[in-house]
Amino acid sequence: MRFGVNKRVPWLKFGVVGVIVFFGFLVFRGTFRYFSGEKGTVIPRTPMLSQVKVPERVFRGDLNGKKLVALTFDDGPYSETTPRLLDILKEKGAVATFFELGMRAKDNTEITKRVFEEGHEVGSHTMYHQDLIELSNEAVEGDIKEANAVFEEILGIKPKITRVPYGNSNQFIREHVKTPLIYWSVDTKDWETKDTNKVVEETMKATSDGAIILYHDIYGSTVDAIPIVIDQLRDQGYEFVTVSELAELRGVRLENGEVYTKFEP
Numbered sequence: 001m002r003f004g005v006n007k008r009v010p011w012l013k014f015g016v017v018g019v020i021v022f023f024g025f026l027v028f029r030g031t032f033r034y035f036s037g038e039k040g041t042v043i044p045r046t047p048m049l050s051q052v053k054v055p056e057r058v059f060r061g062d063l064n065g066k067k068l069v070a071l072t073f074d075d076g077p078y079s080e081t082t083p084r085l086l087d088i089l090k091e092k093g094a095v096a097t098f099f100e101l102g103m104r105a106k107d108n109t110e111i112t113k114r115v116f117e118e119g120h121e122v123g124s125h126t127m128y129h130q131d132l133i134e135l136s137n138e139a140v141e142g143d144i145k146e147a148n149a150v151f152e153e154i155l156g157i158k159p160k161i162t163r164v165p166y167g168n169s170n171q172f173i174r175e176h177v178k179t180p181l182i183y184w185s186v187d188t189k190d191w192e193t194k195d196t197n198k199v200v201e202e203t204m205k206a207t208s209d210g211a212i213i214l215y216h217d218i219y220g221s222t223v224d225a226i227p228i229v230i231d232q233l234r235d236q237g238y239e240f241v242t243v244s245e246l247a248e249l250r251g252v253r254l255e256n257g258e259v260y261t262k263f264e265p
């Protein structure tokens with residue numbers, strides 16, 4: 001006997017459709033919850049880092065009631081200075097954000113991997129450190145794509161944040177970077193003074209809760225300043241987080257093409 005679903009028992013058809021719709025909804029809901037991170041997680045993590053398996057942080061500390069600050073390092077990685085900086089950060093139990101140049105990352109893939117694996121955030125500082133506002137639109141797109149490809153090849157994912165060289169951007173650049181643009185609220189001018197004491201002084205003078213501090217990890221004088229900076233800021237009640245963590249902890253949802261200079265409480 002042929003069992004006709006269509007005519008003889010129409011309720012069965014509705015039943016089958018109902019079950020499919022119900023399970024489909026469950027799968028969709030689960031997928032949505034998974035990707036939106038809605039799993040009851042209370043430990044803030046860098047969105048970029050939560051997508052891949054990274055070793056446990058050396059130290060995360062209790063961030064409750066702490067003043068927060070993001071140390072950021074541009075223009076590396078540089079073999080003469082970046083590994084030493086990473087040793088210092090590890091010893092001090094502090095995390096930072098590195099805006100690396102694609103061309104330098106390409107020549108120092110092991111350092112870039114180490115930066116990432118030790119819990120720091122890696123952002124793009126473009127491929128060749130050209131002043132993007134001086135370039136043609138095609139050249140801008142080309143540079144951004146080339147840098148992203150380099151980081152994706154080394155780390156398995158594209159950078160989630162970008163810092164444009166010299167802080168120069170226009171509407172076309174902001175639209176085509178396709179990540180949030182991270183500027184800074186404290187300029188230590190370490191590239192100009194190349195003086196450890198001045199770098200410490202500038203940092204302590206200008207830092208406030210939620211600050212993003214600009215350094216360059218290609219200068220020994222800057223690296224020498226960092227352990228002093230970390231100790232002095234900790235004495236004032238500061239703790240160190242990556243840029244993405246700082247935004248998350250301050251309840252800011254980073255948007256592509258938007259410029260951010262700090263995340264105040």
Ligand SMILES: [Zn+2]
Nearest residue numbers: 074075165166
């Ligand atoms: Zn730079």
